[in-house]
Amino acid sequence: MTVPPASAPSAPPASARPAVRAYRREDLPALYDICVRTAHEGQDSRHLYPDPDLMPSIFAAPYAVLEPELTFVLDDGHGQAVGYVLGTADTAAFARAFRTVWLPTLTGRYPAPAGPPRTPSEEMIALMHDPERLVLPELAAYPAHLHIDLLPDWQRKGHGRALMFRFLGALREKGVDAAHLSMVTANTAARAFYDRLGFRPIEVPDPGPVTYLGRSTTVE
Numbered sequence: 001m002t003v004p005p006a007s008a009p010s011a012p013p014a015s016a017r018p019a020v021r022a023y024r025r026e027d028l029p030a031l032y033d034i035c036v037r038t039a040h041e042g043q044d045s046r047h048l049y050p051d052p053d054l055m056p057s058i059f060a061a062p063y064a065v066l067e068p069e070l071t072f073v074l075d076d077g078h079g080q081a082v083g084y085v086l087g088t089a090d091t092a093a094f095a096r097a098f099r100t101v102w103l104p105t106l107t108g109r110y111p112a113p114a115g116p117p118r119t120p121s122e123e124m125i126a127l128m129h130d131p132e133r134l135v136l137p138e139l140a141a142y143p144a145h146l147h148i149d150l151l152p153d154w155q156r157k158g159h160g161r162a163l164m165f166r167f168l169g170a171l172r173e174k175g176v177d178a179a180h181l182s183m184v185t186a187n188t189a190a191r192a193f194y195d196r197l198g199f200r201p202i203e204v205p206d207p208g209p210v211t212y213l214g215r216s217t218t219v220e
Helices: 025-036 054-059 061-066 091-105 120-128 159-173 188-196
Strands: 019-022 072-075 081-088 144-150 178-184 200-202 210-216
Touching (some): 025 081, 061 081, 091 144, 144 159
Parallel strands (some): 144 178
Antiparallel strands (some): 019 072, 081 144, 178 210, 200 210
């Protein structure tokens, strides 16, 4: 699914009433676009990953397709999604579904690298072919995980908090007690956001360039 760049409005019209709502199937192109424009430490990733479908095929679309009931968007007030939160209630089950249901739809376009990755795109394709990387014993107490992204002009306005609490509330309704996420350690702005929302570090051996954070799904 190739999505034209900048398909979503860059800033809210004065009359708009942004609101978090449940995901609809027609939001999928917007999810692709948002993912591409935030996948490099919260900024546009097109200079690193020329194929605009690559990052969304790993970090956005499979969640919306496999667990749409846990996908929520920020609507700009005119029906356009300008941010999202999505994830899974059960990381181990999601990894299995990614392997058996989602990955077969991608292997023709993204075959597994024959050797060590040589480009950023090949690094991501290697991740695509290893969904089991998501399942770590240190994360067992945080069975759910999530991804949250907002277009830059919609950040720092309280919308991220609203998205996150909607997602955590949905997990709580499913009886899930805790969730985790991984973030690029260099993205200090994202870390400050997660800290404010009560996420705390989870120690994972050799985490590479990412930091793992977790918190209870209780929303007060």
